[in-house]
Amino acid sequence: MNKKVIMKTNSTQIKPNTSRKDDSSFSFNFTKKSKTQPKGTVFKKKTLKNNDNKREGNDESNKNMFQDKFKSGYVKRKQRKDKLLVKQGVNIEAKDRNQNQKKNFSLFTDKKRDFYVDSKKGESISEVVFTKGTKFNDLGIHKHLVSNLEKINFNVLTNVQEKSIPVLLEKKNALIRSQTGSGKTLAYAVPILNRLLELEPRLKRTDGIQVLIVVPTRELALQTNEEFKKINTFQWIVTGYLCGGESRKSEKDRIRKGVNILIGTPGRILDHVLHTSALDLSKIKCVVLDEADRLLDMGFRKDILSLIEKIDSSKIHSDYNPIEMLFQKSQNDKKVTNKEYQTILLSATLTKDIAELADLTMKDHVSIDALDETQNVNENDFIIPNTVTQECLIVPIKHRLFTLSSMIVSKSKKNAKIFVFMASTHMVEFHYELFSNHLVNMPKNRGRQKTMNFNGENVVVFDDSDDESDEELVVDVEFFKLHGNMDQKERKDVFVRFKNARKGVLICTDVAARGLDVPEADLIIQYTPPQTDKDYLHRIGRTGRAGKSGIATIFLTPEEQEYISYLNNHKVFLKKKDTQEYLRHLCDVMREKDVEEAATALQRHFENVVNKNGVLKKSACFAYSTWSRFYNSYSSSLKSIFNYKQINLGHYVTSFALTITPTEVSGIVRGQIGKTEKTRLNKKLANHADDESKLKQSKKRKNLSVSTSEYSSGLESLKKKSKMN
The missing domain is CATH 3.40.50.300 (P-loop containing nucleotide triphosphate hydrolases)
Incomplete structure (x- = not known):
């Protein structure tokens, strides 16, 4: 028999009542699982009738109109929709089971969108x-x-x-x-x-x-x-x-x-x-x-x-010599x-x-x-070291998180040093915590599935109960983070440790895109595409240094494929890679035989961890929020490629291991920001004009100017000291 996979859910179960008096009156029993009520508790029976005396138009025409709406599929609420399905002979429980099955494999239900933009084969302008x-x-x-x-x-x-x-x-x-x-x-x-x-x-x-x-x-x-x-x-x-x-x-x-x-x-x-x-x-x-x-x-x-x-003025003043000035003035009036x-x-x-x-x-x-004079170079052409191989991955939005994980797992087996560039500080913090704690270590009971017979079919039910107290080391790699909000001592320590490490993954913002010299860097991953051409050049410049070879890979969604053509116009030609090359490594990590099941299991593992950990969930919400601001601020030249108004935000929420809607994410972020106190300025260092004392003085002056006569001196009258008795 074919196996089907469903998730254990606590959804509302609807059982139709087979007793029907006529076509215009039928009822349903609602059964709901509850902590206080035992399974199968029957709540108050709700009946929908068409012969309500309070309604006007109790004639046969209204009755026919009501039935026509049902036949045409005109429904507004779930109750009416379910009644329509029952009337049409649809088994609601079977429908719910099919929806659960689709929900479980929703990561791979989307139709695969192939390349509609082909990377041209050309000769890039490279610097030897x-x-x-x-x-x-x-x-x-x-x-x-x-x-x-x-x-x-x-x-x-x-x-x-x-x-x-x-x-x-x-x-x-x-x-x-x-x-x-x-x-x-x-x-x-x-x-x-x-x-x-x-x-x-x-x-x-x-x-x-x-x-x-x-x-x-x-x-x-x-x-x-x-x-x-x-x-x-x-x-x-x-x-x-x-x-x-x-x-x-x-x-x-x-x-x-x-x-x-x-x-x-x-x-x-x-x-x-x-x-x-x-x-x-x-x-x-x-x-x-x-x-x-x-x-x-x-x-x-x-x-x-x-x-x-300042340097020029200090040199002029250091040579101030009146006698020499007079002598040179008599010669040719030269400046000393x-x-x-x-x-x-x-x-x-x-x-x-x-x-x-x-x-x-x-x-x-x-x-x-340093470029060879024989090469014809325009102002818009990108010049890249000939030691760097440039690649691109077309990844559906919902696949981004576990695809990045699979690349890290794959490259860590080869003792590679990896840069992962992300859009914001919060993105770096979230992915660092998620990967260093929940990708490196995995529950020992992963891969164990429960099989049960349901209506004559073998159904596999994922066991979501991850026992965090019983974990094992799965990926042997150390993660590092680097962004602008870290203090100088911490940034220095991270840079030195990553440079001296045998292998590792540095999750960073563009603060690490300039000047950092890690000759052993093997792979550059641009998880979020850069906002400027200079950022692209400097990001990939972290590898292939001093004559050593390296790979630079950029993540693009199917909606962002036009960026390949954009790079082609700048004499940059990318090599297309297949994600299956990396995803197959998840089978060993998740103990699954099928690639899709392994990827789904890892995504569910991340989602369960985020849902259970309140701090990590808030971090994911802030990461998504800052990413959305980053994505909405591309320049006009790239706005048509990275169009914020046309992307599926719900899918991007999934890429942050969140199971809530974008609206709920923004609500959590706004609520968290509202709880934070405003920073208090140091009064000793404050030199701004909106100080409370100055505001009070300005108010007093305004009141004084209104109440003072035009013949008055404007000075406050001296108060006489009261004589002591």
Whole structure:
């Protein structure tokens, strides 16, 4: 016999009453399971009659009209619908059983939608990482610096290093464009250290800041500092970093002791420039603006220009010499300035904003492009390292959660390091908690099914009772999370642990898309498509670094397939992958023979866990809410592809392991936000105008102006002191 699968439910059972007096009068018994009432309790019998004396039109025409509505299927309530079905000879219990069966396999009842957009086969514009095989020995740099590079296996130059280092050794200003992972940090670190080593007399830490390196994120500041420490074994050259989240007091102490190479984010550097007297910019010999496109995207344009202006003014004032000014004025009226400093600007893309920033921050600069000059490149073309293989998965919305799980299970068997990019902080938090607690560990009783005979058919009933106290390790992988709401200490610890781990999964937002160097990263998963072209480039740039190969996969729903054509127009051609390649790994995890049954069992497991855990359920609701805001904020160029008004929100709720409606989710989110208290401002730091005391004063002034005569002085009258008896 064929097996059918149903879920155990507590639905209302309806039993028809076979006793009928005539065609216009029939009744039903309603039986409902209840905790207080035993099974099969019969509630009050409800009878629907057409001969009610209170209604008007008690004639034969009204009776016929009432019956015609039944025949035409005109029903408004479930009771009338069930009565119509009984009249037509339909067994309601069998219908409910079929609905339960469909509900159980609702994840796979949708018709499979094939590709209607084919990825064109073309040649992508790729940037070659290594070319001629030039070595650092051939550059004529300091021998001790070459020895340090060889100790960490940096022997052969990358393409961008080969083109940039000779120019930078000549102390020229440069605008460098190269893809992420091509070795841009060493491209400017080697010339800078070589220049400081050649100083006579030898540089001391008390000489102050010689090099200033500005980066967009805290993680990149930390990473750049580590890169300098690897090749800088010279104790008299001191490196340090400044970034948000660190103690200002400890940073000031570091600056007072002396730092020669200072690395930091724009806001924190400018803060110390304005408030730390020990920070002297007059001796700077080189300024580096790394990831300039990201600096502009994050709104640091004003901070960068203010910082450059402070450096220029500090150098002019440091050379103030009246006698020399008079002498030069008598010559050719030349402006007196200190020795010019070198400016290096690096970016993964070249746009009009980058070109404008280069014109404002430096003069007579050299433009260096790591791309082969023979390739014809337009402004809209994406340039990607040739070591990255790009793939796409067309996944139905309801399949997203267990498909992502299957990819993690599959790749963890190969000791892979995986980046999973998501839309929001709440999405990262929810999936991190769900996977690290309920994918890694599974109940031991999973896969056990109960078979029972129901109306002559073998029916398999899933056992939903997961005993969380009796679990076992199923997936041997460690999960990490990284987003902007984490404090600096925690973010630093996560980055270091993930980089040093043998394998792992980093669930993150786009805060990890820029500059993070994890050479062992094997796979990049874009679980939510990026909102900008730059985000796409920088996300996939986390793999295929320093000549190593990697894979970048993007999740798309059938409704989002036009994004493939969008990428084709930018000279990006994706390889289509079949989800079955990953889903088959769930059979071992869930102890099921069939792929669909294994995927359904994992989805039900996640849903049961979320329903039982109130904290995790709220986290899922907030994750869905923040995702919906993210999805509704795509730019106009991508709005037609990622159209919020045309997607099935109910299916997306399922992808967060929720069994409630989107309306119920928004109600939970609004109720939770309403309970949170408003943040109280520190009165000592508050300088806003809507302070309560100021509002009260303004009200008093208004009342005073109304009640005061035009001949009055406006001053309050002095109150006479009462004499003591």
